[in-house]
Amino acid sequence: MKQFIFIIVLISFIDMFAQLPIMSPFAKELGATPALIGLAVGMYSFTNMFGNILAGYWIDKHGSKKVLLAGFFLTGLIILLYTVVFTPWQLIAVRFLHGLFSGFLVPAAFTVIANRGKEGKQGKSMAVSGVAVGISAIIGPAFGGIIASKYGVNWVFISIAIVMLVIFILSAFVIPDTTKQITRKIEPPVKTLVALLKNPMLSISFSGAFSLMFAQGVLAYMLPLQVDSLQFGTQYSGILLSTFGITAIIIFALPTNRLFDRYQHQNTMMAGMSVIGIALIFLSMSTTLSFLFICMVIYGTGFAFLFPSISAMLVKHTDLETRGKAFGLFYAFFSLGVVIGSSLTGILAVSFATGFSIAACILFANTLWTFLYFRSKAGVTESME
Structure with a gap:
């Protein structure tokens, strides 16, 4: 199965x-x-x-x-x-x-x-x-x-x-058919979606999905341009993208995947966003093929930490009656991130260095917002005690 x-x-x-x-x-x-x-x-x-x-x-x-x-x-x-x-x-x-x-x-x-x-x-x-x-x-x-x-x-x-x-x-x-496990009382779609968006933990998961795919959209648009401007062979664009994918797969498949349940999901999420942001900053300064490969290994590491964290956070804070709609919204933010990331950099006609920097700023800003949210939440908990 x-x-x-x-x-x-x-x-x-x-x-x-x-x-x-x-x-x-x-x-x-x-x-x-x-x-x-x-x-x-x-x-x-x-x-x-x-x-x-x-x-x-x-x-x-x-x-x-x-x-x-x-x-x-x-x-x-x-x-x-x-x-x-x-x-x-x-x-x-x-x-x-x-x-x-x-x-x-x-x-x-x-x-x-x-x-x-x-x-x-x-x-x-x-x-x-x-x-x-x-x-x-x-x-x-x-x-x-x-x-x-x-x-x-x-x-x-x-x-x-x-x-x-x-x-x-x-x-x-x-x-298997699990429909029997689901309560038949279903709220109106718009009302339920608004309620999901108002859930702070789910909003953090959605924002993480958007940030990840915004960066992915910028990467897909800008990396081939960067490789071309540095006069490397066009085949290296695909090889570089495969490098980040292979890195992520290795981390997903090895016992390192236990880390995603050992530490709180928001911590691995913030680590993943920060690592991807750092990789994008390095990419904006890259001038050699070897350094581009190093950047993509770093990017793949960040992706490997971010993707399971935001997915698991969604699962943890939903139940059988809301999980489907939550995943629907989650992947809608995925698609939205790709569309805005690639189209915005194209409309602005920015250089690859500027495009990577914009994506990095989105990730760092989201990391900061997530950190401040959980810090304030911890402060409220301590004051109540």
Whole structure:
């Protein structure tokens, strides 16, 4: 069961990562202008946010299994539509639907993981699931690029769609249905979402998700420009990104994953944000290839501490009736961070050094805010005693 859930998370993220190297060239082949290419690429993340939020509500109402099955089935069918698009606007329409329905997958998958996790072991559980995310980040782009170059871009979509539909069938038999454990009284969606946002611990988790993916969006946009400006080979952009992913996977998979339950989640969260911020500052000053690799190892270490911490914090402060919506919001903030991080640096037309510095400041500011919150909370507790 654990291995199958690992595969579910892996496939859910490969769907996103495999399209990264092929979507812009695909849109260009259809005759899209630069503006339409940007719209086509960004549309997925934009509608993915709404899919995450809708999924969260339906998970708590109908159970994570049903939403997961719907996500795999609908996403598999929508991906097949890429093979019959002939204009940029048709592509944008498919991207709209793809982002919306694939938004069901990740909140549902992580809700399944969270509901099956043992009390007090949420950090380790989320760290292990982070291995799947890291592996998909490494093999997804390579898979998309290799299949597209050898067999054509349509076979990327066909192969992913087939895998999605196979996982849909297997999930129907393997994933247990936990709907019975959920109280049927469901509050109005907007009211519940507002209540979740007002929860201080969940707000800290959401802000951590946004900060992490804001930095990720800046990194994805700026690192290739930096590598190009330093006149290194373009292949090093992918190798550097893989370095951070491999570093994170090693920390997730080794006994170091016990640290996420040994220390308070907010402490490992602040450590992770600080380490990523330091890595970004170093990146802004990097002029040699060896130092870039060192920076990405540092970045991967920070990512490995931050991701499980904010996920486990969410699990700890939710229950079966609210966890789905909480994960939906959580991954909506993920998508929002990527969209704002990459688009803001593009709109401002800043240098890679400035872009990395902006992202670092966001992380340091969030670290400071989190530290001050828990310090004031501790002060209130002491005064009451």
